Amino acid sequence: MKAARFALLASLLLGAPAIHPAQAQMDPGWDAKREAELQALDKVTARITILKLQLNQPITFGTLRITVRACNARPPEEVADAAAWLEVQDTRNDSGGKPVFQGWMFANAPGIAMLEHPVYDLRVLECR
Template identity: 45%
Template sequence: MHSLLRRLSLAAALLVAPAAGAQPADPQPQYPSTPMPVAVLQGLDKITARIYTFEAPVDQTIGFGTLKVTVRVCRKRPPEYPPESAAYLEIVEQRPEQQASALFNGWMFASSPGLNPLEHPVYDVWVIDCKTSSGGASGGRQ
């Protein structure tokens, strides 16, 4: 129960979005973590019931259906600590001939995808891992 309250208070503190153009503040880690240049994400298309695994380099926007996902920070704990990867994501929806609308702006944690989820009727996106480079996994599943 105490662990759940600690996670919820951390999530509440992380829900505050950074000022426009500012880098997101890192969560106050209980354990040290290392910034990584690539986030491994999974996405679910609820219409086709297909799950896609894709890599998103930090500060580059990638597309998933009508969503545009930008990873601002991806951090991973060293192997000697309990496993955890977290990424700060900005997700907008861009439908043809419509104005882009912001859907999500905040931290997602690989160990707790339901803690701070993207809420969308067609797509789900969650963090799997953070890696040092594209291609080979860095301690996570792919």
């Protein structure tokens, strides 16, 4: 369980290509969930919004279009953590959306893989 998470974290740190959730084998230490809770920050207004997203149902926050493809949580008997596979596009100058983030974000390690955007910030809070 820890080895799989370590391998994923190491690949992120070393710049290896991210594993798409459809290609990844489910680690038995994670439970698949259907809903993700994200914290979205608008850096211009300093407003924080809690977003609840269903899998594969895109929502809009400002100029971002956010889609959660997978959301996994640790079982209740383990230390709480959540990991979500996000696809984020910015529609500001392109109605089709310019990709600005694609990959796993971890609730307990937000600095490992984060959205780098001048106006918005996203953070995974939990998976339900």
